[in-house]
């Protein structure tokens with residue numbers, strides 16, 4: 001068995017849950033925050049039999065879109081007085097960041 005940990009954008013999360021559950025996958029949704037943008041995203045935990053992994057990955061790839069977002073990072077102020085001014089940069093986020101882990105045991109009590 002495998003555990004898929006998929007970090008997706010909030011905008012894609014509901015459609016992805018619907019698509020996965022419609023194909024019979026069990027899904028747990030976690031509200032998470034990206035370390036770089038410090039903005040909300042969604043992490044889905046999906047436990048799958050190994051022979052269903054590629055189908056689940058295809059669904060994730062199909063549903064999740066990449067989007068541009070503006071991140072505001074501090075940049076040092078000129079003049080050398082040690083202050084910082086916000087500096088907007090554009091980053092491309094997603095579609096999905098996916099980790100696949102081996103599951104040692106799976107039990108429901």
Ligand code: 2BA
Pocket residue numbers: 007033034035036037038039041091092093094095096097
């Ligand atoms: P964030 O950390 O908020 O990152 C959002 C997007 O900002 C990233 O999109 C990437 O395009 C950009 N970015 C991240 N770190 C950067 C840096 N040091 N310099 C410049 N740009 C940077 P994605 O790569 O699609 O990642 C989306 C979210 O997936 C991330 O949100 C984070 O929550 C998660 N993630 C990505 N890689 C990860 C990893 N290796 N381990 C754990 N979580 C990860």
